[in-house]
Amino acid sequence: MESRGGNFQVFRPTGAPTQPDDHATKVEGKMIAQARAFPPSTHKDDFPPRRGFGTTGEKTFSKEYDVQIRAHGPFSASDLTKKYIMGESKHREPGHEQGDDISKDLIQILNIVLNRGPEMNARTAGAGKNKFFQLPSKGGVSADLGGGFEAVQGFYKSVRPSFGRVLCNINVIASPFYKEMPMIDAIGLFFGRNITDQPLRDTERKRLSGFLRRVRVTLRHLNSKPCVIGQISHQNADEATFTCVEYGQISVRQYFKKKYSVGLRYSKLQVFQSGNTMVPMELCTVAPGQLYRGRISENQTSNMIRFACRDPTTNARIITDTGLKTLGFNNAQTSIPYKFGVKVDRNMVVVPARILPTPTIQYSKKTTEVEKGKGQWNLRAQRFYKGCEIKHLLVLSFTQCGDRAYTPNNTARLISQFRETCEDVGIMHNKSDASACREEKIDVNGAGTEVEPLFRKYSTSKPTLMLIILPDEIKDLFQRVKYPGDLKVGISTVVALFSKAARGIDSQGNKQYWANVLLKVNTRLGGINHVLPKEDLKWLWTGYLEKNEMIDVLKEMFAERLALYKRNVGSRPKTTIIYRDGVSEGQYYHVLSQELPKIIEARSEFEPGYRPCITLVVVGKRHHTRFYPTRTKNGECAPKSRATKSVSVCPPAKMAGLACDRGRVYLQSIMDTTSDAATESAAGVKESPKEVFDRASRLWGNGIHRDLNHIMFYI
Known part of the structure; x- marks a missing residue:
């Protein structure tokens, strides 16, 4: 069969110039001439005075720079097309791998040329070197993520050498962006509450500082002049004072009233700082086109997946219909690539492919078929290929919970359904022995729901598995459970969310949910869920x-x-x-x-x-090469142990990613990129990189407990 790759051939169009246009050539010539005219020492440039955008008046910058420009010389495209692509380059041979590789320079030049169009387009926002997004306010596709964020559709592009030709890889992507809105509204969405004329608590200030660090805003009192937020002051507009020539010693609130005739509604809110300038929050508007580089919440991630998940055919159509236009690959004679003699084919390359037979999944006594075209199969009425044994089960539940359905009777029913599902899927446990299952209760409102003392209690008589049934109001307990369980005591744990486990509790129960949980449990405790014949x-x-x-x-x-x-x-x-x-x-x-x-x-x-x-197989995950079948048919299937659905990455690489994710859980207080508290000491002082590393080393301790060292605890 044939499939279309997400690549478009790059070549020189007939009749196109091989050099940039005259204007570009003249500019380049002037730059080189001026560079050669300068002595090889220094070039001075005095910046004119810049008027402050907040409270500090005028600023004057004067700085001396050393600049040296050298002409590299011409590049020949044949070095790329003939030597590198056709295999004549020796840069990968022993002794040559560190040598000059002219192909890298040529690829970089082509990327610069193809990037120039979207970089100059006011309708697009760039992120890094190869990602471009059409702004929602300019007709781009977006969706609300909540919390002041929106998902924006964009496109990745990169010039890639291929056998016998040069390709431009294009893929449709989605990333979270700050929403363009008044700052007070953005802060309200971030905290999930209405903002009043009251100062933020210190913990809120730190969280907000991480959320808004280096965010561009426009200033209402200066006709939308841009500004970049540095940090959030401890002082509000009434408390923060400074001395200026016009008014002497004055507070920020009084200054804006006298200077700009602006009365502040939220004078008790802390002010933003940008360098030596202080700006009230309510005068700021979040500027458009800003990528958020931190970690979004679980709900926001779910919203992002719903926005970005599409079938291959739809993605291919978006790339050809919208992507080429957004990236400026229209091959018009006025376009930047055309002036450099570069043209991008508007049709995806077609490559040969083969169809692998759809596999069957082998369980204990029966097999099940994988659904063609979906890569998934059904666990119903199946028993694991090799079931583990749970000799002692410890269940952790909570009291004084805000969820009215979270009652002792209902948690007992969930425990019973868990054990019944164990029997259904072939996990061995002593159902008749009352001591084989013990339940511990913790008060939600007591001692900050600390669970480590409970782990210490069972450090000598360890259960085979600890099942934690979490009410929604404390679902952030995950890190506090995994840390002592995996690192300190060595007890295998599995977490279940009550709201999901309790669906259908009044009828047959949610055995599908428990079966999915037991896919993880069986793998962790040495069982085998399924195999391929x-x-x-x-x-x-x-x-x-x-x-x-x-x-x-x-x-x-x-x-x-x-x-x-x-x-x-x-x-x-x-x-x-x-x-x-x-x-x-x-x-x-x-x-x-x-x-x-x-x-x-x-x-x-x-x-x-x-x-x-x-x-030895090298796994490349973070690439943007996709293949789109010309006709729907069977596809290959990579089954993973904890799922009944194939994954797009080979399971060993996926497992390694899960292990790294668990490591980040242990270091959550440091890895949380949305908060300044991640790199602040208890006294609120910014830590040095070495201090952060030392704190991480203390948290990590001796690593995974020896009793879990040889099981797949991270599944």
């Missing part, structure tokens, strides 16, 4: 790719895995498949020359004469 694995191939992001302890890591495999299985692995993540294209050779020998050395030291077949 041997006949469905015949298409697997053996070969290897390259890589490089050096892992210094790779030899020790590989030896540890071999020892663990032999301990659990009783024999050595005959074939080893290694998935290597986090490798850039320029580092492929380094993997073969530096990392593969470490793996071979660990293999040799593990047992003399032991030489299993090694397949």
Whole structure:
């Protein structure tokens, strides 16, 4: 079959000039001439006075810069098209990998040329080097995310070398942006409440400071003059004072009343600071086109997924109908790329593809078919291929909860449904022994719902599994559960949200929810949820790719895995498949020359004469290459242990991502990018990078508890 890749061929149109237009050439010539005329020392530039935008009057900047411009010389496109693309380049051969690679310069030049159009377009906002978004106020597609954010549709573009040709990869993307609105409204949405003329609490001030750091605003009292927020002062407009020539010692509120005839409605709110300037919040409007680079909430993430999730055919149509236009790839003679002799084909490239047979999923005694075109299957009436055993179950529930449905009777019913579902899917547990299941209760309003003392209580007589049934009002307890469970005491935990588990509690119960929970539990405790039948694995191939992001302890890591495999299985692995993540294209050779020998050395030291077949696969996740089938048919399926649906990333790379996510949970107080408190000490003083690292080291301690070190606790 054929499929369309999200790439468009780049080539020189017939009759187009091979040099930029005359105006561009004259400007470049003047720059080079002036550079050559200067002595090789300094170039001085005195900036004129700049009038302040808030309370401090005029500012004068004068700074001396050293500038040196050198002409590199001409680039030949044949170096890219003939040498690099056709395989004549030696930059990946031993001894040449660190040498000059002219292809990188040419690719960068092409990217600069193709970026220039959307960069000059007032209707688009850029994010980084290769991402461009059409502003919602200029006809762009967006959706409200809540909390002062909106999801905006955009496009990623990057010039890529391919075999025999140069391609421009284009993909439709979505990112969170600050909404253009009055600042008071934005703050109200961020906190989820109406803003009154009262000062923000210190914790709120710190959260808001992280939310608005370096955000561009326009100033109402200066006819929408732009300003960048530095931080939020501890003082409000009544408390903050300064001395000026016109009025002497004066407060911010009085200054704006006298200078601009502006009366402040929220004078008790803290003021913004930008350099030495103080600006009242209510006079600011969030400027459009600003990407939010922090972490959005769980609900906002769900809204983002609903906005961004589309079928491949729709994405392909958006790219060709809207993406090319947004990026300025119309091939008009007035366009920047055309003036540089560059044209982008308006049709996606077509590449050959093959259809893999849809696999079947093997459970304990039966198989189930994967739905064609959907990559999912049904767990109903199936028992796990190998069920784990829960010898002792500890359930943690809460009292004095605000949810009226969260009652002792209902939590008891959920525990019963959990155990019934265990029996349905083949997880062994002693249903008749009352001591096999124990319930502990914690008062929601007591001691800040601290759970670590409970973990310490069971540190010697550990349960096989701790099931925590959380009411919605304390669903942020996740980090406080995982930290002592994984690092301090070594108890495997699973968290269930009451509002989801209790759906259908008055009838058959929500066994589908519990079955999904038990997919995680079974994998963590040594079970096997499902496998692929041997006949469905015949298409697997053996070969290897390259890589490089050096892992210094790779030899020790590989030896540890071999020892663990032999301990659990009783024999050595005959074939080893290694998935290597986090490798850039320029580092492929380094993997073969530096990392593969470490793996071979660990293999040799593990047992003399032991030489299993090694397949080293480099996993590239964060790329934007997509393939769109020309006709709907079967597709390949990558099943993951904790789901009944295929995933777009091979499971080992996905599992590694989950392990890293769990690590971020342990360091949540530092990793939270939405708050200044993440890098402030208890005294409110900004910490240095070393102090932050030392605090992270203390939180991490000795790492994962030894009792969980060899199970998939992060699933």
